Amino acid sequence: MTRKQRRLILIGGGVGVLAVAVALMLNAFRDSIVFFNSPTDVAAKHVLPGTRIRLGGLVKDGSVTRGADLSVRFAVTDGKNEIPVSYQGVLPDLFREGQGVVAEGALDPRGTFNADTILAKHDETYMPKEVADALKKSGHWQDDYAQRAAMPLGGTNK
Amino acid sequence: MIPELGHYALMLALGLALIQGTMPIVGTRTGDPVLMSMAAPTAVAQFFFVALAFAALAICYVTSDFSVLNVFENSNSHMPFIYRLTSIWGNHEGSMLLWVFILAFFGALVAVFGINLPAVLKANALAVQAWIAAAFHLFILTTSNPFTRIPQAPFEGRDLNPILQDPGLAFHPPMLYLGYVGCSIAFSFAIAALLEGRIDAAWARWVRPWVLGAWMCLTLGIAGGSYWAYYELGWGGFWFWDPVENASLMPWLAGTALLHSAVVMEKRGALKVWTILLAILTFSLSLIGTFLVRSGVLTSVHAFATDPRRGIFILAILIVFIGGALALYAWRAPLLKQGGLFAPISREGALVFNNLFLTTACATVFVGTLYPLALEALTGDKISVGPPFFNSTFGPLFIPLLVVMPFGPLMGWKRGDLFAAAQRLLAAALLAALAMAAAFAIEQGGPVLAPFGAGIAVFVMAGAVTDLAERTLFLRVPFRASLQRAIGLPRSAWGTAFAHFGIGVTLLGIVAVTAWGAERIVELKVGDSLDIAHYRLTLNGLFSRDGSNYHDMVGRFTVRRMNGEFIGVMEPTRRSFPNRSMTVTEAALMTRGASQLYLSLGDPAPNGNVAVRLYFKPHVLLIWLGAAIMFVGGALSLSDRRLRVGAPRPAKARAVLQAAE
Numbered sequence: 042m043t044r045k046q047r048r049l050i051l052i053g054g055g056v057g058v059l060a061v062a063v064a065l066m067l068n069a070f071r072d073s074i075v076f077f078n079s080p081t082d083v084a085a086k087h088v089l090p091g092t093r094i095r096l097g098g099l100v101k102d103g104s105v106t107r108g109a110d111l112s113v114r115f116a117v118t119d120g121k122n123e124i125p126v127s128y129q130g131v132l133p134d135l136f137r138e139g140q141g142v143v144a145e146g147a148l149d150p151r152g153t154f155n156a157d158t159i160l161a162k163h164d165e166t167y168m169p170k171e172v173a174d175a176l177k178k179s180g181h182w183q184d185d186y187a188q189r190a191a192m193p194l195g196g197t198n199k
Numbered sequence: 200m201i202p203e204l205g206h207y208a209l210m211l212a213l214g215l216a217l218i219q220g221t222m223p224i225v226g227t228r229t230g231d232p233v234l235m236s237m238a239a240p241t242a243v244a245q246f247f248f249v250a251l252a253f254a255a256l257a258i259c260y261v262t263s264d265f266s267v268l269n270v271f272e273n274s275n276s277h278m279p280f281i282y283r284l285t286s287i288w289g290n291h292e293g294s295m296l297l298w299v300f301i302l303a304f305f306g307a308l309v310a311v312f313g314i315n316l317p318a319v320l321k322a323n324a325l326a327v328q329a330w331i332a333a334a335f336h337l338f339i340l341t342t343s344n345p346f347t348r349i350p351q352a353p354f355e356g357r358d359l360n361p362i363l364q365d366p367g368l369a370f371h372p373p374m375l376y377l378g379y380v381g382c383s384i385a386f387s388f389a390i391a392a393l394l395e396g397r398i399d400a401a402w403a404r405w406v407r408p409w410v411l412g413a414w415m416c417l418t419l420g421i422a423g424g425s426y427w428a429y430y431e432l433g434w435g436g437f438w439f440w441d442p443v444e445n446a447s448l449m450p451w452l453a454g455t456a457l458l459h460s461a462v463v464m465e466k467r468g469a470l471k472v473w474t475i476l477l478a479i480l481t482f483s484l485s486l487i488g489t490f491l492v493r494s495g496v497l498t499s500v501h502a503f504a505t506d507p508r509r510g511i512f513i514l515a516i517l518i519v520f521i522g523g524a525l526a527l528y529a530w531r532a533p534l535l536k537q538g539g540l541f542a543p544i545s546r547e548g549a550l551v552f553n554n555l556f557l558t559t560a561c562a563t564v565f566v567g568t569l570y571p572l573a574l575e576a577l578t579g580d581k582i583s584v585g586p587p588f589f590n591s592t593f594g595p596l597f598i599p600l601l602v603v604m605p606f607g608p609l610m611g612w613k614r615g616d617l618f619a620a621a622q623r624l625l626a627a628a629l630l631a632a633l634a635m636a637a638a639f640a641i642e643q644g645g646p647v648l649a650p651f652g653a654g655i656a657v658f659v660m661a662g663a664v665t666d667l668a669e670r671t672l673f674l675r676v677p678f679r680a681s682l683q684r685a686i687g688l689p690r691s692a693w694g695t696a697f698a699h700f701g702i703g704v705t706l707l708g709i710v711a712v713t714a715w716g717a718e719r720i721v722e723l724k725v726g727d728s729l730d731i732a733h734y735r736l737t738l739n740g741l742f743s744r745d746g747s748n749y750h751d752m753v754g755r756f757t758v759r760r761m762n763g764e765f766i767g768v769m770e771p772t773r774r775s776f777p778n779r780s781m782t783v784t785e786a787a788l789m790t791r792g793a794s795q796l797y798l799s800l801g802d803p804a805p806n807g808n809v810a811v812r813l814y815f816k817p818h819v820l821l822i823w824l825g826a827a828i829m830f831v832g833g834a835l836s837l838s839d840r841r842l843r844v845g846a847p848r849p850a851k852a853r854a855v856l857q858a859a860e
Contacts, residue, residue, distance in 0.1 A: 050543055052561055062559045062596060066566055069591040070584075077581035095583060111722050111810050112803075128625035130720055131810045134433070134782050166802075 075145060079175030080122035083148070090148045096124060096156070097143040104160040105138055117142060117154070118171075121179040124148075129157040143174035205255025206346040209296075212248040212303065213336035215241055216258030219306075219329035221517050223322035227395070230620050230637040235318050239310035245332065246307035249570035253300045256345050260287050269293060271346040275778075276354045277748050278364065285369045286384035291493055291509075293346035294372060298489070299335045305409075306332065309384060316405065323391030324384075331383055342509045344345040368426030375420030377445060379485040381413025382450055385457060386482035389475045390524060391592075393531040398471050401466035406478070408837055410461060412453045415833035418666060421447050422826030433784035433799040435814040437712070437822060440589045445568040446488030452561035455482040456554045463550050467612060469538035470547070475552070479528060483521040484561070490517055491568075524735045549607035556600040563592040601655050601706065606693075607663020608695055623669055642715045649714030656710060659703030663696045694836025696820050698829045705825030708793075711818035719813045722804055732815040734796060735759050736769070741809060751776045754800050755807060758789060766791075771798045779838070793820040 077095045078088060088094055096117055104116035104125075110190035112129045115138075126144055136142060136159060219241040226234025251329065259267045263276040273290045274283055288294040306328040308384045313321050339345070388406045392398040424447070429437045448753050457477040463470045494510030541547040566616075568582045577582055605627060609620040635654035640647070668674070670692055671684040717731050736756045744751040751772040760765045769787035786799035794817045799811030 044537070044540060047540065054552075058555050058596075059562075060561050062592065065592040065595055066563055066588075069567075070570075072580050073585065073591070075585070077583065087831055100584035107802075107804055109722075111804075112208075118328040131812055134784055169677065176763060189857065 077143070079172070079179070080117055080124045081175070083124060083181055084122050085188055088148060090150045093145070095143055095145045095160075096126065096174060097141070097153050099121075099172065100136070100138050100140060100142050102138045104153050117144065119175045121180045124154050124186045125152070126154045126156050128159055129160075132159055143172065201255050201258050202264070202348060205252040205259075206344070208248045208251035209340060209346075210256065211276060212245050212252065212299075213333060213340060215245040215248065216336055217328045217331035219245060219328050220333055223326045227319050227322050232318060235322035236591050238322045238329075242303075242306040242310040242325050242328070245329070246303040247293055249300050249303040249332075252297055254295060256287055256860045257284065260284060261291075263356065263611050264352075265356050266348050266355070268347040268349050271349060271353055271356045271830055273357070275748070279747070281369060282364045286363070288372045289368055292339070292343045295335070295339050295493075296375075297373065298333060298341075298376055298380060299339065300334050301376050302328070302335065302383060305380060307730070309387075309409075313405075318404070319387070319395055320391050327387040327390045327394075331387070333522065334379065335521070338509075338512050338516065342512055343772075344823040360392065361774070361781055365425065365427065365431060367431065371423045371427055374416050374423055378413050378417025378420050378454075379447075379450060380453060381409060381416060382478075382482040382485045384409040384413070384420055385478040386524070389529065390476035391551040392535075393527050394473060396531060396534045398475065400465050401470045402472065403461045407458070407461045407465060410478075410481075411455060411833055412835050414451070414458055415830050415837070417447070417451050417454060418833070419830050420550045421589070422823050423449075424594070426823050428505060428610055429819075430786055431783075432645065433786050433812070435797045435799075435812075435816060437819070440567070440570045440584075440586050443488070443492050445564050445589075446484075446491045449561050449564055449568075450481050450488065452557050452564070453477060453484055453602070456557040456561070458479050459550045459557075461745045463547050467539040467547060469541060471535050472532050473475060473540050475535070476528060477554070477558075478523045479521075479811070482556075483517075483524065486517055486520060486567075490514060506856070508805050535788075539613070540685050542614045543613070544610070544617050546607060546610045546614065547614050549603060549610055552603055552737045553600060553607065556596055560596040560600070563596065564589065571826075584603055589792060598655065601659055601702070604659055604699055604702070605665065608666040608699075612663050624662060624665055627658055627665050630661045631655070631658035635656075645858065649710055652710035652714070652838050653707060656703045656707035660700050661708065663700035663703065666699070667692070669697045689841075690839040690841050691836045691841075694834075695834030696857045697835060699832075701825045701828030701830075701832055703825070704821050704828055705823075706857065708818050708821030708823075708825060712816050715817050716819075717815040719811075721811055721813075722808045723811050724806075725819070726809045730811055730815075732759075734815070735761055736764070736796075736798070736813060738809075738811070746770070746774075748778070749776050751775075752800070754811070756787070756798060758796065769796070771800045773800050790820065792822070793818045795819050801851070827856060 044149035075093055075095050077097060078086065080096070082088075083094075083096065098119040101116040101118045101123055103134040105113065106115070107113045110129070110131050111131065112127065113132065114125060114127045117125075126146075128146075139147065143160040145158040145160065145183050146156065147155055149155050156186045204779055219238060222234050222241075223238035224752050226232070226237070240856075241481055256267075256269070258264075259279070260274055263270065263274060263283065265271045265274075269290065273286050276283075278286070286293075288297045290652050292720050306325060309328070313324075317323075385406050388402065388409075390400055403517050405686035411656055421444075424444070426732045428439070429435060445662070457474065460470050460474045460477055466472045478491060479691070490510070490513045493509075496514055530668045567588050571582050585684045598843050605624055609615065609623055631654040635650045638650035640655040667685070667688075671681040673681045676684075719729055721729060722750070723729065723738045725740055728735055728772055737757050739755045739757055741752065742752050751774050753770050753772045756769045756771070758769055760766060767789055769789050771787035774783050775817050783803075784799045788798075789796040794815070795810075797814040797816055801812060803809050
């Protein structure tokens with residue numbers, strides 16, 4: 042086994058493993074990419090019912106209603122459009138009216154978004170970046186979300 | 200006064216770093232021993248001043264000096280002392296200061312312990328270390344100054360985010376930073392070798408302990424973060440493939456590959472060029488991790504809210520250092536001489552296999568983490584890549600790695616006998632098959648892949664034991680002789696066995712929790728019961744409790760076996776912090792052997808019921824126990840005799856300075 046042969050084997054092996062990895066990645070990308078949409082995007086792009094997407098925006102003040110058996114309904118808005126969301130389960134600690142939220146799930150034919158996951162993704166200002174961008178695009182961005190998050194609760198969310 | 204002193208000390212450190220980064224390099228170019236020997240004292244002095252700056256900030260936090268903006272924003276005089284201390288690094292500016300503190304510390308360690316290093320290598324390495332330090336000192340001083348003052352000092356601070364008021368914060372970031380920054384040593388040495396144009400096995404022997412130390416800290420830091428997230432976030436998950444978590448996993452994967460590659464280089468002088476590339480890549484990944492967290496490009500529970508200026512500055516640092524390092528590598532690597540030959544089937548071959556799969560796995564994590572960013576930059580679409588992606592790419596790549604792992608230590612250098620190694624692993628394979636059958640039989644109805652995973656885990660663990668058994672000739676010579684051999688085994692052999700065993704343990708924990716865990720999410724009222732696995736939990740009562748800066752709503756649960764036998768009480772709480780208007784979940788955990796019952800409360804419903812999340816996590820503690828075992832293995836390897844008995848130094852006359860007349 043000469044140096045050259047050995048090097049060729051090594052390089053061949055390396056390329057082989059990389060090819061396998063690329064194939065795995067492409068396969069995974071096909072299945073598991075989820076697009077983020079604001080309520081305006083959902084209306085504009087005519088997202089089909091059943092397509093799995095992420096929906097983000099602000100929780101509309103006064104829209105949270107809790108039902109039996111851990112079911113909850115609320116509306117997600119970006120100032121221009123809003124979409125009703127239904128979810129069953131425990132909400133994250135940081136879920137609050139007037140704050141940003143990202144939900145993952147699919148629209149049903151009647152226009153309600155059935156969420157199976159509510160995400161608590163945020164930074165120090167409790168505003169997911171995608172939601173902030175969506176709000177800025179719709180012209181309803183107010184710069185005081187950080188202060189609002191830090192202020193004492195007015196008792197809206199029980 | 201103290202904040203100003205700290206600020207000034209940092210500026211002095213920057214100046215020293217600039218000197219440390221230029222004079223020794225001039226010395227190596229001109230062959231001037233005096234200039235080269237400047238590197239070590241300058242490194243120690245730089246560390247001294249950075250330590251002063253850090254101490255100044257620490258004093259400001261501990262004394263709750265709210266005239267300093269950073270302290271005002273992140274601390275509160277009612278916090279317990281330990282949290283006042285740890286909130287130094289609970290924010291961007293303070294944690295950057297911790298970063299450069301550790302960077303300067305490692306530089307000083309190299310200066311102090313590198314007595315028997317060749318002068319040129321030492322000068323170059325310390326100079327590169329200084330470049331990194333200078334870049335980050337400049338970053339801190341221009342964009343993230345922790346010592347900014349507020350003209351009218353407020354009476355009270357804003358308080359640290361309650362989730363961070365936890366022992367985990369005392370441990371997780373410093374340990375992680377030790378790991379991240381420890382990789383800079385390997386980077387500095389790699390660049391130094393490229394600058395000099397030569398490298399040899401002694402270089403690998405010198406660099407390996409630093410990589411090992413950084414790897415150990417990174418392992419423990421990641422495991423600590425995982426455990427902290429597990430009990431703190433209330434969802435019982437231990438790994439979320441969050442971009443910032445991935446940013447810590449990537450240097451770990453590359454660092455593991457580097458560790459193994461350095462072994463080959465030290466023993467056989469082979470894989471030199473590859474090892475240098477890995478050293479550059481590991482630290483580059485560590486820098487990229489810094490960028491991801493602090494630049495604001497990512498949404499993550501970990502991310503610091505920052506302004507774009509910082510992001511741009513860090514990006515510039517990344518481009519300069521990573522781009523420069525890779526360019527230097529492309530230019531100078533061909534200069535380095537080839538090392539020893541080896542057959543593909545040999546221990547070197549197994550280690551190359553290991554490196555191949557580790558780096559490819561690292562690449563998949565890299566793609567998965569950065570693809571959303573790239574796509575958003577190019578097309579504006581926002582996508583998210585989550586656990587399904589990583590599970591279907593990372594998992595399959597790790598399996599061959601783990602299967603080959605027990606073969607490596609059993610094969611010889613240069614030319615290995617695969618068949619003989621396989622024979623020796625027969626017992627381990629049998630044990631694995633037994634485990635697979637047992638897993639399949641006991642937990643019927645679980646995922647099909649779970650027994651397979653359990654089998655691999657047992658194979659890895661048994662393989663590590665087989666390695667030790669072979670080295671001590673266990674069962675082939677009298678037991679006493681085996682014991683003698685065991686005592687005389689080099690500690691690095693014990694280290695290898697422990698570390699490999701640890702991976703098997705962690706894998707077993709992950710498989711068990713993922714495949715056989717149970718979850719119940721229900722709404723309960725007082726008096727209701729909830730069943731999971733073979734336990735029955737009853738909600739006895741809900742009541743309030745107050746703490747120093749929080750208010751708890753507590754649920755008292757009695758845990759019994761199905762037959763009614765009383766086991767214990769669990770009290771999960773929902774904790775609210777009035778001055779932050781924030782509520783967090785404090786889950787209750789009950790440990791049963793290596794398994795845990797995990798109970799957390801959700802929101803109270805309007806009718807007075809409370810939402811409850813109950814998980815049964817079988818063998819979950821094995822995940823972190825495995826990481827601890829890996830750490831012990833690393834420590835054993837670090838204490839190996841060959842690292843304490845250095846190469847003999849030839850006596851040399853000290854360079855004598857001529858007094859100016």
